[in-house]
Amino acid sequence: MKQWSLVGLVLGLASVCVLAACGGDGGTGTPPPPPSDIVLVDTIPVTPNYGIHDQYTRDGLDIICAWNTGILIYDVGNGIVGGSPANPKLVGSTTTVGGEAHNTWWFHNPNTNEKRYLFVGQEGPGSIGSSSVGDIHVLDVSDLTQPTEVATFHRNGSGTHNFWMDEPNQVLYAAYYNGGVVAIDVSGTLSGDISSRMIDTLTFGANNTYTWGVQLYQGSLYAIDMLSGFWQLRDSSAFLSVAAGGNNQTERFGSDLWVANGYAYTGTWGGFPRGGVYGNALKIWQLGVGGAPTLVDSIITPDIHTVSDVAVTDDNKLLMFSTEGGPNSGFWFYRLTDPAHPTFLGKYLVGNGIHTATFSRINGKLYAFGAKDPPEPAQFVLDVTALDQ
Amino acid sequence: MTSRALVTLTALLLYGGAAAAQRVRADWSAQAIPALTETNVVPGNRSLGELRVVQPVGMLEVSGAGDRVRLVAAVDFEKYTITHGELAPGDWGEGFEDRRHPHTLVHQLMLVVPDLSGRLLGPVRLFAAAGKGFVPFGTDDPMSRPVVRYPVNHHLSQILERAVGLAGVRAGPVTLEGALFNGDEPVSPGSWPAISRFGDSWATRLTVTPLPGLEAQASYAFVHSPENRPGAGPDDAKTSASARWERGPWYGLVEWAHTRTAGGAFVFRSVLAEGALQLPRQRPYVRFERSDRPEEERLFASPFRTRRPLFENSILGITCWTVLTAGDAVEVWTGRRVRIAPFVEGSYLGIARVGGGVFDPQIWYGRTRGFTITVGARLASGMRMSRMGRYYVQSMQEMSMP
Numbered sequence: 001m002k003q004w005s006l007v008g009l010v011l012g013l014a015s016v017c018v019l020a021a022c023g024g025d026g027g028t029g030t031p032p033p034p035p036s037d038i039v040l041v042d043t044i045p046v047t048p049n050y051g052i053h054d055q056y057t058r059d060g061l062d063i064i065c066a067w068n069t070g071i072l073i074y075d076v077g078n079g080i081v082g083g084s085p086a087n088p089k090l091v092g093s094t095t096t097v098g099g100e101a102h103n104t105w106w107f108h109n110p111n112t113n114e115k116r117y118l119f120v121g122q123e124g125p126g127s128i129g130s131s132s133v134g135d136i137h138v139l140d141v142s143d144l145t146q147p148t149e150v151a152t153f154h155r156n157g158s159g160t161h162n163f164w165m166d167e168p169n170q171v172l173y174a175a176y177y178n179g180g181v182v183a184i185d186v187s188g189t190l191s192g193d194i195s196s197r198m199i200d201t202l203t204f205g206a207n208n209t210y211t212w213g214v215q216l217y218q219g220s221l222y223a224i225d226m227l228s229g230f231w232q233l234r235d236s237s238a239f240l241s242v243a244a245g246g247n248n249q250t251e252r253f254g255s256d257l258w259v260a261n262g263y264a265y266t267g268t269w270g271g272f273p274r275g276g277v278y279g280n281a282l283k284i285w286q287l288g289v290g291g292a293p294t295l296v297d298s299i300i301t302p303d304i305h306t307v308s309d310v311a312v313t314d315d316n317k318l319l320m321f322s323t324e325g326g327p328n329s330g331f332w333f334y335r336l337t338d339p340a341h342p343t344f345l346g347k348y349l350v351g352n353g354i355h356t357a358t359f360s361r362i363n364g365k366l367y368a369f370g371a372k373d374p375p376e377p378a379q380f381v382l383d384v385t386a387l388d389q
Numbered sequence: 390m391t392s393r394a395l396v397t398l399t400a401l402l403l404y405g406g407a408a409a410a411q412r413v414r415a416d417w418s419a420q421a422i423p424a425l426t427e428t429n430v431v432p433g434n435r436s437l438g439e440l441r442v443v444q445p446v447g448m449l450e451v452s453g454a455g456d457r458v459r460l461v462a463a464v465d466f467e468k469y470t471i472t473h474g475e476l477a478p479g480d481w482g483e484g485f486e487d488r489r490h491p492h493t494l495v496h497q498l499m500l501v502v503p504d505l506s507g508r509l510l511g512p513v514r515l516f517a518a519a520g521k522g523f524v525p526f527g528t529d530d531p532m533s534r535p536v537v538r539y540p541v542n543h544h545l546s547q548i549l550e551r552a553v554g555l556a557g558v559r560a561g562p563v564t565l566e567g568a569l570f571n572g573d574e575p576v577s578p579g580s581w582p583a584i585s586r587f588g589d590s591w592a593t594r595l596t597v598t599p600l601p602g603l604e605a606q607a608s609y610a611f612v613h614s615p616e617n618r619p620g621a622g623p624d625d626a627k628t629s630a631s632a633r634w635e636r637g638p639w640y641g642l643v644e645w646a647h648t649r650t651a652g653g654a655f656v657f658r659s660v661l662a663e664g665a666l667q668l669p670r671q672r673p674y675v676r677f678e679r680s681d682r683p684e685e686e687r688l689f690a691s692p693f694r695t696r697r698p699l700f701e702n703s704i705l706g707i708t709c710w711t712v713l714t715a716g717d718a719v720e721v722w723t724g725r726r727v728r729i730a731p732f733v734e735g736s737y738l739g740i741a742r743v744g745g746g747v748f749d750p751q752i753w754y755g756r757t758r759g760f761t762i763t764v765g766a767r768l769a770s771g772m773r774m775s776r777m778g779r780y781y782v783q784s785m786q787e788m789s790m791p
Binding site (some may be wrong): 051068124127130131133271272273305326327374375 | 623689702704746
């Protein structure tokens with residue numbers, strides 16, 4: 001038998017509670033200082049719900065896809081509410097049905113001069129390489145201060161990922177993971193369920209299709225597939241067929257793409273090491289006379305798991321890719337003097353990683369916008385004008 | 390052998406000078422298990438051995454006011470002894486893979502009113518409890534069961550360390566419990582439940598004891614965003630059914646568990662059966678389990694850790710773990726204050742892919758079959774470890790193994 005005092009018990013429990021309350025997790029390491037020609041202009045904290053996944057910049061607006069927080073439209077130089085890259089100002093926001101706002105495209109229709117529709121991709125739960133869900137939500141942004149969801153596109157059995165638009169022909173192309181590539185007629189007024197507007201779809205075979213992204217370039221639609229590699233597709237009035245490429249990358253999973261200068265740059269994903277190899281490569285493909293891709297070089301970045309996004313400036317001089325999963329996570333910049341063999345210019349490392357990144361030229365300066373991963377998710381804005389010489 | 394502590398305090402302590410004296414009873418127990426584990430199911434196709442002190446726990450149950458109110462507390466020191474988890478292929482959860490995560494320092498701290506109704510409802514008893522602790526869902530905490538190794542299905546079959554408010558009714562052999570709690574699971578061994586999320590999840594459990602020693606339960610829980618503390622993650626719909634036998638020297642448990650995540654985008658299934666026989670100085674035991682596990686992206690810094698907070702909602706695939714474990718514990722010292730029971734425990738493990746996804750155990754582990762062997766000793770003092778999570782009974786009176 002052991003005697004206890006009530007006071008002792010209470011004190012003991014209180015001590016345990018204090019001990020537990022004092023217990024904390026270690027913070028993330030501080031990244032090394034970046035080179036002086038990459039200047040952090042501002043960061044926009046995003047509610048960790050889960051955070052920021054992507055951004056789309058156009059006309060001086062920064063449209064942030066903030067997952068369950070929804071769509072956030074910031075003035076970063078448009079002037080509508082007096083914002084700038086150094087002082088972004090929120091114009092409007094909304095949540096999309098089901099949340100999980102993943103990516104977006106603001107449709108500038110040259111036929112009608114309308115800038116009415118914003119397409120938002122929803123990324124639902126999936127088993128990578130196998131299954132996916134998620135709809136395309138259409139917002140009416142005629143009034144940027146009050147975006148309103150007006151239409152939805154749904155496919156059974158697969159979910160959407162990244163977009164590209166043929167704006168003159170009013171066709172939205174969407175990578176659709178295990179659903180391959182989808183072409184959607186987005187002409188006219190969009191309202192309600194627009195699933196019947198699908199023009200065509202293309203996959204690369206069973207257990208060989210998990211398409212990350214698409215891009216139109218000189219009459220061809222290019223697609224990067226996580227499983228089957230880099231494809232050139234024919235696009236005849238938005239009817240899709242394979243032209244060349246494909247089944248050309250087996251040692252790593254594919255990720256994002258950018259096509260410019262007669263070359264294509266594709267990232268690699270390493271959430272799981274395919275064949276034991278992580279996604280630490282940026283692949284460089286030369287496009288032949290007919291547009292067929294041939295691998296000519298790779299950039300290997302040590303101490304990362306994934307090259308998560310790729311972009312080239314509008315003057316084709318500068319290549320950027322974002323990286324995740326390792327101490328070298330952040331922004332990486334390369335000069336494209338020789339587009340087949342880019343040369344390293346600089347990096348800006350960000351703890352936890354940058355999930356997506358995009359260039360934007362605002363008032364004569366070049367900026368890189370990047371989505372910082374949780375914890376403490378945020379929109380990073382870098383002035384990289386000095387690199388673009 | 391019990392070391393129930395009877396503490397009689399004066400009314401001066403309890404009621405600040407009131408005349409009536411009250412009895413406060415305090416029961417306690419403590420245990421720790423130094424264990425050496427070796428396995429060949431390790432990322433990178435290698436073997437790994439580790440010596441750790443696992444399950445270092447102290448429990449206290451204080452009852453007062455004529456047992457009208459109880460305080461149930463358990464302190465788990467794994468925060469200090471297995472900071473990086475316990476080597477246990479197949480185990481997962483709270484940012485760990487193939488290592489069983491450390492539990493939070495305050496494992497449970499519950500205030501229990503075991504008999505709200507008194508004699509008002511005749512044989513029907515109402516009870517309630519609130520604090521940090523176990524949700525009335527599923528089966529007993531693995532720590533209070535004979536096998537030292539945690540089962541793969543821990544996160545399919547138990548919900549614990551939540552801010553929980555529960556109420557229940559007992560009528561003869563039937564007990565019905567309902568609870569509200571916070572869906573977020575702990576994010577570190579020092580974390581507390583997100584109080585702002587209290588009530589976003591709920592559970593109910595029906596327990597029947599038709600025969601002495603036999604107990605059957607069926608339970609359901611809706612858990613909002615367990616793996617994303619701010620609430621952005623997918624929800625779980627969890628179902629559990631089990632039958633438990635404990636009488637004389639025999640103990641047995643069979644259970645079935647099922648979790649649907651994100652409206653059925655992912656489904657995880659588990660079946661488990663285990664048994665033990667108490668002999669005069671030793672206790673052989675066995676467990677068979679087949680459980681699904683979500684595969685998540687591992688961190689660059691460690692193949693045993695996953696991203697937290699979780700973002701996006703995708704996984705790399707699902708694996709099914711078949712684990713056959715057998716062991717024997719021998720009580721070599723049963724003193725007045727301390728019990729020492731060395732044990733040896735071995736597991737055969739088989740890993741298979743379920744459905745699609747990029748995760749391939751052959752690539753990750755370099756194998757799809759392997760073993761784990763553990764030798765160690767249970768060191769215990771006070772009463773034997775109780776069945777945690779059934780607050781309507783005096784746990785330390787009904788406790789049994791391990």
